Amino acid sequence: MSVAVNSFYSADKDTGEIRVLLLNDHEGKALVMLPAHMLLNLVSIWKHSGRHLQPVKGSDAIKFFSQTALQSTAGQKKLFKLPIYIDESIASLEQLEVVEPYTGLTFTAERQWYQDHVSLCALGLTALSIDHQQPKGNDEQVITRAVERFTTLRIQQRLEDTLGLPSLPASMQKLVELRSDPSAGIDDLVPIVRIDPSLAAQVMSWAASPYYAAPGDIDSVEDAVIRVLGFDLVLNLALGVAMGKTLKVPDDTPRDGVPYWQQSVYTAAMSELLCKKIPVEVRPKPGLAYLSGLLQNFGYLVLGHLFPPHFSLLSRYLEANPHMALEYVEKQVLSVTREQVGAWLLENWSLPEAVVDTVRFHNDLEYDGEFAQAVRLLYVANRALRTQNLADGPIEEIPDWVLDELKLSQQDIDGALSTVMECRGELDSLVHTITHAQAI
Known part of the structure; x- marks a missing residue:
C-alpha cells in the first residue's frame, strides 16, 4: 500500500512546524523530532544512539498515531515517555508545534514533557545543504x-x-530505430513483433486486455496491432517493457x-x-x-x-x-x-x-x-x-x-x-x- 503524505509544509521552507517520527528496533520504540522541512539523517541517529533504529512502515505509523488516546493532551503527554531524540536546532524551544505527516495529527508539545530524558544531536539536513555537498558537473x-x-x-x-549494464537485444534495437523513424508504420513493426515469440505473446495479451475492450476475438499479431492497439501503443509498450526487462x-x-x-x-x-x-x-x-x-x-x-x-x-x-x-x-x-x-x-x-x-x-x-x-x-x-x-x-x-x-x-x-x-x-x-x- 502506498501512503500519501499530507502537504502541511514544503521541504524547501521552514514553516516552524516540528515533525515527529516513530522509529523502532529490537530494544523498542523511539521518537525523533526535527524541523518539518528537514531530511532525517538516519546515519546521524545511529551513531548518536548506538541503536539501529528504523522508521516504521507508513501503514503502521497511521495505526499508531491514529489512536484515540493521542487526540487528548493526556495521551500526547504519555507519548513523550518514549525515548526521544531531538535535533539540536530546536533544543531551546519551550513549545513544539508538532505535526505527524502520515495522519495529519497536530498538537503542541511542552518542553517539560520530555526535558528529563531527551537526547540532543544533529539530525536534520535541509535541501540546500544537500545540494551544497553534491558533486558538480554534467x-x-x-x-x-x-x-x-x-x-x-x-x-x-x-x-x-x-x-x-545489459545491452539491448536485436529486436529491441530495431524497435528503437522505428521509434526514431518518422516514416515507420505498421508494416515495419509487425514483422519485428512476429519473430520475437515473447513480444508477440505480450502483444496478443495486451490486445485481449479488458482495458482495450476489443470486440470479437484477436486471431493474429496483425489483428492485434491493426484493429486494437495501433502502431504507437504497441511500439511504446514493447519498448517500455523490453527496457524494464533488462x-x-x-x-x-x-x-x-x-x-x-x-x-x-x-x-x-x-x-x-x-x-x-x-x-x-x-x-x-x-x-x-x-x-x-x-x-x-x-x-x-x-x-x-x-x-x-x-x-x-x-x-x-x-x-x-x-x-x-x-x-x-x-x-x-x-x-x-x-x-x-x-x-x-x-x-x-x-x-x-x-x-x-x-x-x-x-x-x-x-x-x-x-x-x-x-x-x-x-x-x-x-x-x-x-x-x-x-x-x-x-x-x-x-x-x-x-x-x-x-x-x-x-x-x-x-x-x-x-x-x-x-x-x-x-x-x-x-x-x-x-x-x-x-x-x-
Missing part, C-alpha cells in the same frame, strides 16, 4: 563520481562499459511504496489521457507522452542495479522522509538521482531526445527547453497520481502557471484521474500481464 560526471564513491569499480573510458526490480524497496510496474502503467495512462485534453497547437505527441510516462521511473531500476548494497539504505531513508522530494533523499544517500541515471542510459540506448529530456527533467519546473510541454505534462500526471497513492513522492500542489502553460484546468485533471480510477481493474490486469512476462 550528469555523466555526477554518475561517475557516485559510482566511484559507492562501489569498487574503476571507471573506464566509457562509463557504460564499466557498469556492466533490469531487475530491486528486492528491498520502500515498504508501502507503489510497485514499479503499477506506477509505470498508471503514469503512462494518465499522461496519455491528459495529453488528449491539451489543445492541438500546444499538445506534445501522445505516443511520446505515453512512452515517457511508462519510462519516467526507469532510473529507479538503474539505481538498484548500480548500488545494490546501498539500495536498502535508500529505501529506509525514503520511508523516514516521506515529506521530502525523492531527488533530495537520493542525493543524500547516493549523490545521484534516478532521473539522472535513467535519462543517461536511455540516451545511450538512443531513445528519442524528447523522451530522454522528459524523463530527465519532469520534476524540474525550471526546465525551459524544447520539450517543456512534455516535461510539464509528465509533472502534472505524476502529481495527480500521488493524490491517489498511485505514484511515489509527497503530495504537492500543482502551480497555476503550469496548468496555464499546458492550457489545462483542474477539471481536466480531475476528469482524467476519474477515468484512471474507473479503469483500475483493467489497468491492473495490464500490470499483471507485464509483470508475469518479466518473471518468465
Whole structure:
C-alpha cells in the first residue's frame, strides 16, 4: 500500500512546524523530532544512539498515531515517555508545534514533557545543504563520481562499459530505430513483433486486455496491432517493457511504496489521457507522452542495479522522509538521482531526445527547453497520481502557471484521474500481464 503524505509544509521552507517520527528496533520504540522541512539523517541517529533504529512502515505509523488516546493532551503527554531524540536546532524551544505527516495529527508539545530524558544531536539536513555537498558537473560526471564513491569499480573510458549494464537485444534495437523513424508504420513493426515469440505473446495479451475492450476475438499479431492497439501503443509498450526487462526490480524497496510496474502503467495512462485534453497547437505527441510516462521511473531500476548494497539504505531513508522530494533523499544517500541515471542510459540506448529530456527533467519546473510541454505534462500526471497513492513522492500542489502553460484546468485533471480510477481493474490486469512476462 502506498501512503500519501499530507502537504502541511514544503521541504524547501521552514514553516516552524516540528515533525515527529516513530522509529523502532529490537530494544523498542523511539521518537525523533526535527524541523518539518528537514531530511532525517538516519546515519546521524545511529551513531548518536548506538541503536539501529528504523522508521516504521507508513501503514503502521497511521495505526499508531491514529489512536484515540493521542487526540487528548493526556495521551500526547504519555507519548513523550518514549525515548526521544531531538535535533539540536530546536533544543531551546519551550513549545513544539508538532505535526505527524502520515495522519495529519497536530498538537503542541511542552518542553517539560520530555526535558528529563531527551537526547540532543544533529539530525536534520535541509535541501540546500544537500545540494551544497553534491558533486558538480554534467550528469555523466555526477554518475561517475557516485559510482566511484559507492562501489569498487574503476571507471573506464566509457562509463557504460564499466557498469556492466545489459545491452539491448536485436529486436529491441530495431524497435528503437522505428521509434526514431518518422516514416515507420505498421508494416515495419509487425514483422519485428512476429519473430520475437515473447513480444508477440505480450502483444496478443495486451490486445485481449479488458482495458482495450476489443470486440470479437484477436486471431493474429496483425489483428492485434491493426484493429486494437495501433502502431504507437504497441511500439511504446514493447519498448517500455523490453527496457524494464533488462533490469531487475530491486528486492528491498520502500515498504508501502507503489510497485514499479503499477506506477509505470498508471503514469503512462494518465499522461496519455491528459495529453488528449491539451489543445492541438500546444499538445506534445501522445505516443511520446505515453512512452515517457511508462519510462519516467526507469532510473529507479538503474539505481538498484548500480548500488545494490546501498539500495536498502535508500529505501529506509525514503520511508523516514516521506515529506521530502525523492531527488533530495537520493542525493543524500547516493549523490545521484534516478532521473539522472535513467535519462543517461536511455540516451545511450538512443531513445528519442524528447523522451530522454522528459524523463530527465519532469520534476524540474525550471526546465525551459524544447520539450517543456512534455516535461510539464509528465509533472502534472505524476502529481495527480500521488493524490491517489498511485505514484511515489509527497503530495504537492500543482502551480497555476503550469496548468496555464499546458492550457489545462483542474477539471481536466480531475476528469482524467476519474477515468484512471474507473479503469483500475483493467489497468491492473495490464500490470499483471507485464509483470508475469518479466518473471518468465
